[in-house]
Amino acid sequence: MTAIEDLIEPLRHSPLLPQIVERLSHQIAAKRQRRSTFYAEMTPDQKVEFIDGEIVLHSPARNRHLDVTLRIAKLLDTFTKLYGIGEVKVEKCLCVFPRNDYEPDVVFFTAQKVATFTSETLKFPVPDLIVEVLSHSTEHRDRGVKFEDFAANNVAEYWIVDADKSLIEQFLLIGEQYQLMMKASSGRLKSSVINGFEVDIEAFFDEAKNLAALRKLLSKGRQTRKGRFSVFSFQFSVFSFQFSGLIRLSQIGFETPASSSGW
Numbered sequence: 001m002t003a004i005e006d007l008i009e010p011l012r013h014s015p016l017l018p019q020i021v022e023r024l025s026h027q028i029a030a031k032r033q034r035r036s037t038f039y040a041e042m043t044p045d046q047k048v049e050f051i052d053g054e055i056v057l058h059s060p061a062r063n064r065h066l067d068v069t070l071r072i073a074k075l076l077d078t079f080t081k082l083y084g085i086g087e088v089k090v091e092k093c094l095c096v097f098p099r100n101d102y103e104p105d106v107v108f109f110t111a112q113k114v115a116t117f118t119s120e121t122l123k124f125p126v127p128d129l130i131v132e133v134l135s136h137s138t139e140h141r142d143r144g145v146k147f148e149d150f151a152a153n154n155v156a157e158y159w160i161v162d163a164d165k166s167l168i169e170q171f172l173l174i175g176e177q178y179q180l181m182m183k184a185s186s187g188r189l190k191s192s193v194i195n196g197f198e199v200d201i202e203a204f205f206d207e208a209k210n211l212a213a214l215r216k217l218l219s220k221g222r223q224t225r226k227g228r229f230s231v232f233s234f235q236f237s238v239f240s241f242q243f244s245g246l247i248r249l250s251q252i253g254f255e256t257p258a259s260s261s262g263w
Contacts, residue, residue: 050101068163082221106131129157157193166205
């Protein structure tokens with residue numbers, strides 16, 4: 001059985017089922033009303049979330065938190081732009097889940113979802129990869145309700161980052177649950193969702209190593225573009241050669257009857 005079926009099964013034959021359904025219906029209606037108010041009153045300059053019927057207003061982040069968030073975002077954004085495989089957003093990107101609304105530190109959307117965005121988009125769909133950088137006030141939600149909600153709504157990859165310990169945890173969605181694939185402060189991290197993205201973990205926490213990783217990405221991107229251009233140039237040269245040959249053959253074809261007739 002699925003997780004939802006496991007929750008429902010004990011209630012199916014309970015004599016209290018009608019009362020339970022009625023009470024839940026009232027709670028859902030009340031939270032839906034509060035959510036409508038949340039949408040109406042939120043402003044773009046706030047970092048605010050709607051979680052379990054409550055509005056969560058975030059306080060300003062510490063410098064270390066901001067630095068690590070930006071380094072991660074720069075690497076992901078540079079890679080995805082170089083290869084045109086999606087889009088990265090940083091903070092204040094309101095991601096709408098069936099019950100809750102989150103503004104994660106860093107998110108990635110595949111090209112298919114990006115195609116639905118406009119310049120006026122304010123409410124974004126469920127991301128394909130989410131990165132949360134821990135703080136003392138948010139860790140219980142990042143490891144609690146968000147962890148559960150992200151998995152339930154098919155966020156394929158979730159990174160939890162501890163900036164103070166220079167540590168990253170990479171979770172991949174296997175079936176209906178997250179599996180911890182890596183917990184490390186060094187070594188190489190390879191994304192499952194962003195195809196081809198692989199980077200030294202230390203580049204998330206150290207400025208010099210972050211710049212070195214960015215240079216490497218840009219250099220590799222230029223080489224890839226040059227390779228594609230070389231292939232295109234070769235194909236164009238072959239086409240030009242073949243086309244020239246066809247013109248020459250056609251000329252010969254036209255000349256042959258004239259020469260044979262003695263004109």
